[in-house]
Structure formats: C-alpha cells, structure tokens
Amino acid sequence: MLFKQWNELVEPRHQLDSPVILKNEESLQESPLPQVEIPSTVNFSDYKKIILTTKVMNPLFPKNLLKMEDLGNIETTLLLTESKMTDDEQNHYSWDFNENFPNEFNPSMESATGNNNFSFKFPIYRISSTDTLLISIDENFLKVSPIFLNLISKKLTSSINNDKSSILLLGASDKISNNIKTVTNKNCSINPPEFITGFIGSLLYELLEIGTDNFECIIVPSEGPIGFEKLSLSTMEELINQFFHELGSQMDFKTYYDECHRNWKLEGSATSTQSGLYI
Amino acid sequence: MSTEQTTLLLPLVSTGNVPQLSVDLILHSLSDEFEFVKSIDSTFLHPFVGPLDYGIDQTEPVLYTQSSFLETPSVKKFSTALELFYNKSKRVYVLQQRTPTIQGYLNNFIKDTLIPLIKELQITNISVLDSFGPLDEKIIKRKLQSNNHNHKNIDPFFSMGVCELQSIGNLVSNFDSTLRLQMDPDTSLHYTNSIFKFTPSSLIDEISTDQPIFKLTYHLLNDQNLTNLKEVKYCTLFVHEGDNSIDAKLFCEHLPDLINSSSDCKITKFRTPISWKGVYGFSELPSTFEEGIYI
Structure with missing residues (x-):
C-alpha cells in the first residue's frame, strides 16, 4: 500500500485521526471501556527479558529462525450498546426496512453491527533460546483507537512488573530527530520538541507512573503515521546488529540479516522500497 | 470551607492549539x-x-527543578500528557493538556479525571480557554446569520462568558428549562445562550451542545458534590490556524480577566518555551517583506 501522508482537504491541526467510537457528538454519557484479557497461563516472571514492540518491528523477529512459540493472545474487546449510536442511524427509516424488503440487506444494520463492537487480538510469543517473551501490537491509527493501547498498557505494566524480568520497549517515531534514542527511567535522551506517542508512549507513561527502573526503551526515527511507519536502511542495519546480539548468536548473522531485510521489504516498511517517479 | 478563591485554568484542545x-x-x-x-x-x-x-533563555527546566511538590526534583525527567502546575501567590492552578482527548471519551475524561481533581483541589473558579476558527462552520455560520449585534462594539477576536453558580441548586433543578435549547434546522444541533452570560463586546453569545465547553459545564452543574465551585468562566478566541504564537500572546493579555486576581498579574515579558523553537515564535517579519508577497 502506498500511503500518502497529506491530502487535499485540510484537517485542523488539533484534530488527530483516530477511529470513531462514539458517533453522537452531543452525547453526555460516559462511554464503556474496553476489556483486556491476558492469558493466565503466561507467567511473566519466568522470563529474563520481555520485549514489547509494535508491528513495524516484526521483521526483526523472524518466527522460523528464532523458533518462536505462540503462547496465546492478548484480547481486547469493546462492546457498545445500541443507545450509543446516533438517533439519526437508529431512525434512519421512518418505516421498518426489513418488513418492506425482507430479502434485502439493510444498510443501516451494516453500520450498526460493523461499528458497534471492537475486538482485537495480539499474539504473545516465546523465544525459547534466550528466555525472552515477545509481545507485538499491531497499532494502526485508522483502526485501533488509542483507548485500547492505553488500557493494554495499563494491564500489561501491572502484570509484567516484577524483579526477575527486564523490560525492553522498542518503537518507531516520526517525532524524533535522526538518531536512535535510548530512554530509561534515569536518562531522557529526547529533547524538546521531540516526544513519544502511540503504544510505546503509552507503555512508557505507565512504567514511569509505576516508578520501575527495570526497563529500557529504544526509539528509532521513522516516517509516516502510526501503524504505517517506514524505516531507513541505516536504521534497519543498526537494529539488526543490536538485536542479533540481543537474541543470542546461535543463528548465522548473514541468514538473520537477509531474513530481516526481506521481511521489511515485503511489509513495505523500508523507505527505499517505493521510490519511483510517480505518485 | 475556605472563603479564599482558588482558580483553575483549563485549556481545551482547539483550533490552532491556542489555549x-x-x-x-x-x-x-x-x-x-x-x-x-x-x-x-x-x-x-x-x-x-x-x-x-523550559524557557528559551533558561538552562534547566525550572518549573520542575524548583518544585516544592517533588521530593527529589532531580529525579523528574519526563513530562506527560496532563500536568498540573500551581502559583502559590495567586492561588492559581494551571492544567497543561498536551494531547487531544480520545474520540468518544470526552465525557469520561470530564467525569473521571477533571471533576475528581477539581474536588480534590477545592477549586472555586474555573477559567476555560478555548478557540475557534473559520473551519468551525457551526459557530461561524450562526454568527453570520445572527444580526442581533451592534457590530461597532464587538471585539473581533475575544469572547468571554460567565456562569455563576451561586444559585447552583436552582440551576440544577431547573436545568432543562434554564437551558432553553434551540435547534438549528440546518445542522440539527442544539444551542443555548443561557448557561454563560457573555460580555457585551463578545463575538459569540451562545454555545452548541456538541462543544466540549457544554459537556464540561453540564457535568460540573450536575455534580452535587462540587460545593466549593462558584464560577465557571469561558473565554474563547477567534483564530486562523498557522503560527498561533501571537494569538496565544493576545490570550495571555487577558490573564487578569481569567484569574480575577487582585494582585497584578500582567505578563510583562513573554518567555517562549524551547519546544517552540523553529515552530512558533515572536520574531518580526523582515522589513523587505512588509508588503507581502503576492502573485
């Protein structure tokens, strides 16, 4: 997919694109919160390292090469009741559509069922060779509302905070300058006006609130909005080098290197993969 | 109950991020x-x-490093989406909100985050800062249609309305009738001009029910436990999106109106934060361009 960051209709700067949860802008009711379930079979303190990241980094963790084992899913669901829909949608027809057209598809039902419930699953993997747990969230500013990210972060940080595991956050941001930044509780290497947002920002906020110093956060520069980030070749090289050591060097470096590059290109996350003289 | 006044300045995330x-x-x-x-x-x-x-002429983040609220200020390294600051001499709390509320959760934010904070701090006066622009058609269109104003004395930018809660009991019990909601046939949105009493020079004289200020005031009025609250002031500025630092400066010139302070609280020397560098600023236009560039 070729993603264009700009469009012809100018959106006001203070409005961020995100999925619409509540359609009735005049509502005075509180919206329900998504429920987050983490499989009870996963015991976080069994692992030496827990890596929390986002989809753009998946190519760094080739499943076959690392012999990753699926441990289940983090599941999050938001159920919205009918009353949360707009009056306009509920009373779109002044007569009963199904009664008049029993065999036809009711277009108002589609929007109701299509948008009424939100459900997402994010897998948890174990990288057995290094005693590492990997959780990667598929964040996407068009589909996943930040409320899900905030609540997953809240639940995850309270579950994984223990003395035995060290936490590594790995994310990409177009709000930082062209260097890889390492952030810990004691060292903030980002300078105004740089900042971190998205799932990694949300996790970092929760970890700082808890006050744990058992974490490290790596943020790499990227281009593009949340869920559609593109990384430069030099950033990829640095990440591959760092994570080859991180993930244990039982692999052949060349094989790992080629596999990571191949995956990034396949996912269209490399800035060089779509350079043509066309729009 | 303290008779002293404690004010909270509350910026809404609105056009040009001016508040x-x-x-x-x-x-x-x-x-x-x-x-x-x-x-x-x-x-x-x-x-x-x-x-x-931190300020552009400062070497360290003094707002944090000199804070008496932090046990060990040097440990504080990060700022977050919502932070509270206090001015002891003027008894003014200021909330800085750095990111927008998530779509669909404004009511939750007001009821579960703001109102408990207002209670905890025993706030007596709230001043809400807002802005609107040419793209806010709902506000602009109604303004253009209404001819009730004597245009000579209207401030083209700044509007201020006050909601006094001295008779909060009456207001709550008669809420529906007091609201006197009117519906705009074009947009099917509801408007009210009875919650806030706008100054005669204000550009606007009503708010619509989809505006954050309406939701905020509604929840404040309907919370029985906010016994300390005396007044909600709503100030809004008409702006065009761009480098809005001058609009922000204009807003700050109304600071004495916003905090009702008896002590002098005019800002004499404006200091911009380092995060504005390269994005916003007060630098003068080069004189060679003073007539503008037209094609």
Missing part, C-alpha cells in the same frame, strides 16, 4: 511563580511522553 500555547506562555513567562505539582492520569488522552520543557 495550550497560551498555557505554555503563562507557565514559562511566570516560571519563577509557577511550580510543577503532579502528573494527572491520562487514560482518556492520546499517549504522550516527552522531555521536560
């Missing part, structure tokens, strides 16, 4: 008076973690 920029200017221009109090839960806001901001 947030104004809060930045207030905090950094008066950084010797304000101090960081605490970070407020930001579950309902877009995620944000950033470094500590």
Whole structure:
C-alpha cells in the first residue's frame, strides 16, 4: 500500500485521526471501556527479558529462525450498546426496512453491527533460546483507537512488573530527530520538541507512573503515521546488529540479516522500497 | 470551607492549539511563580511522553527543578500528557493538556479525571480557554446569520462568558428549562445562550451542545458534590490556524480577566518555551517583506 501522508482537504491541526467510537457528538454519557484479557497461563516472571514492540518491528523477529512459540493472545474487546449510536442511524427509516424488503440487506444494520463492537487480538510469543517473551501490537491509527493501547498498557505494566524480568520497549517515531534514542527511567535522551506517542508512549507513561527502573526503551526515527511507519536502511542495519546480539548468536548473522531485510521489504516498511517517479 | 478563591485554568484542545500555547506562555513567562505539582492520569488522552520543557533563555527546566511538590526534583525527567502546575501567590492552578482527548471519551475524561481533581483541589473558579476558527462552520455560520449585534462594539477576536453558580441548586433543578435549547434546522444541533452570560463586546453569545465547553459545564452543574465551585468562566478566541504564537500572546493579555486576581498579574515579558523553537515564535517579519508577497 502506498500511503500518502497529506491530502487535499485540510484537517485542523488539533484534530488527530483516530477511529470513531462514539458517533453522537452531543452525547453526555460516559462511554464503556474496553476489556483486556491476558492469558493466565503466561507467567511473566519466568522470563529474563520481555520485549514489547509494535508491528513495524516484526521483521526483526523472524518466527522460523528464532523458533518462536505462540503462547496465546492478548484480547481486547469493546462492546457498545445500541443507545450509543446516533438517533439519526437508529431512525434512519421512518418505516421498518426489513418488513418492506425482507430479502434485502439493510444498510443501516451494516453500520450498526460493523461499528458497534471492537475486538482485537495480539499474539504473545516465546523465544525459547534466550528466555525472552515477545509481545507485538499491531497499532494502526485508522483502526485501533488509542483507548485500547492505553488500557493494554495499563494491564500489561501491572502484570509484567516484577524483579526477575527486564523490560525492553522498542518503537518507531516520526517525532524524533535522526538518531536512535535510548530512554530509561534515569536518562531522557529526547529533547524538546521531540516526544513519544502511540503504544510505546503509552507503555512508557505507565512504567514511569509505576516508578520501575527495570526497563529500557529504544526509539528509532521513522516516517509516516502510526501503524504505517517506514524505516531507513541505516536504521534497519543498526537494529539488526543490536538485536542479533540481543537474541543470542546461535543463528548465522548473514541468514538473520537477509531474513530481516526481506521481511521489511515485503511489509513495505523500508523507505527505499517505493521510490519511483510517480505518485 | 475556605472563603479564599482558588482558580483553575483549563485549556481545551482547539483550533490552532491556542489555549495550550497560551498555557505554555503563562507557565514559562511566570516560571519563577509557577511550580510543577503532579502528573494527572491520562487514560482518556492520546499517549504522550516527552522531555521536560523550559524557557528559551533558561538552562534547566525550572518549573520542575524548583518544585516544592517533588521530593527529589532531580529525579523528574519526563513530562506527560496532563500536568498540573500551581502559583502559590495567586492561588492559581494551571492544567497543561498536551494531547487531544480520545474520540468518544470526552465525557469520561470530564467525569473521571477533571471533576475528581477539581474536588480534590477545592477549586472555586474555573477559567476555560478555548478557540475557534473559520473551519468551525457551526459557530461561524450562526454568527453570520445572527444580526442581533451592534457590530461597532464587538471585539473581533475575544469572547468571554460567565456562569455563576451561586444559585447552583436552582440551576440544577431547573436545568432543562434554564437551558432553553434551540435547534438549528440546518445542522440539527442544539444551542443555548443561557448557561454563560457573555460580555457585551463578545463575538459569540451562545454555545452548541456538541462543544466540549457544554459537556464540561453540564457535568460540573450536575455534580452535587462540587460545593466549593462558584464560577465557571469561558473565554474563547477567534483564530486562523498557522503560527498561533501571537494569538496565544493576545490570550495571555487577558490573564487578569481569567484569574480575577487582585494582585497584578500582567505578563510583562513573554518567555517562549524551547519546544517552540523553529515552530512558533515572536520574531518580526523582515522589513523587505512588509508588503507581502503576492502573485
């Protein structure tokens, strides 16, 4: 997919694109919160390292090469009741559509069922060779509302905070300058006006609130909005080098290197993969 | 109950981010008076973690390093989406909101985050900062249609309305009738001109029910436990999106109106934060361009 960051209709700067949860802008009711379930079979303190990241980094963790084992899913669901829909949608027809057209598809039902419930699953993997747990969230500013990210972060940080595991956050941001930044509780290497947002920002906020110093956060520069980030070749090289050591060097470096590059290109996350003289 | 007045300045995330920029200017221009109090839960806001901001002529983030609220100020390294600051001499709290509320969760944010904070701090006066622009058609269109104003005495930018809660009991019990909602046939939105009493020079004289200020005031009026609250002031500025630092400066010139302070609280020297560098600023236009560039 070729993603264009700009469009012809100018959106006001203070409005961020995100999925619409509540359609009735005049509502005075509180919206329900998504429920987050983490499989009870996963015991976080069994692992030496827990890596929390986002989809753009998946190519760094080739499943076959690392012999990753699926441990289940983090599941999050938001159920919205009918009353949360707009009056306009509920009373779109002044007569009963199904009664008049029993065999036809009711277009108002589609929007109701299509948008009424939100459900997402994010897998948890174990990288057995290094005693590492990997959780990667598929964040996407068009589909996943930040409320899900905030609540997953809240639940995850309270579950994984223990003395035995060290936490590594790995994310990409177009709000930082062209260097890889390492952030810990004691060292903030980002300078105004740089900042971190998205799932990694949300996790970092929760970890700082808890006050744990058992974490490290790596943020790499990227281009593009949340869920559609593109990384430069030099950033990829640095990440591959760092994570080859991180993930244990039982692999052949060349094989790992080629596999990571191949995956990034396949996912269209490399800035060089779509350079043509066309729009 | 304390008879002294405690004010909370509350910026809404609105056109050109002018209220947030104004809060930045207030905090950094008066950084010797304000101090960081605490970070407020930001579950309902877009995620944000950033470094500590400081004035462009300062070498350290004094708002944080000189805070008496922090046990060990040197440990504080990060700023978050929602932070509270306090000016002891003027008894003014300022909330800085760095990211928008998540779509669909504004009511949750008001009821679960703001109102408990207002209770905890025993706030008597709230001043809400807002802005609107040419793209806010709902507001602009109604303004163009109404001919009730004597246009000579209207401030083209600044509007201020006050909601006095002295008779809060009456207001709550008669809420529906007091509201006198009117519906705009074009947009099917409802408007009210009875919650806020706008000054005669205000550009606007009503608010619509989809505006954050309506939701905020509604929840404040309907919360029986906010016994200390005496007044909600609503100030809004008409702006065009762009480098809005001048709009923020204009807003800050109304600071004495916003905080009702008897002590002098005019900002004499504006200090911009380092995070504005390269983005916003007060630099003069080069004289060679003073007539503009036209094609």
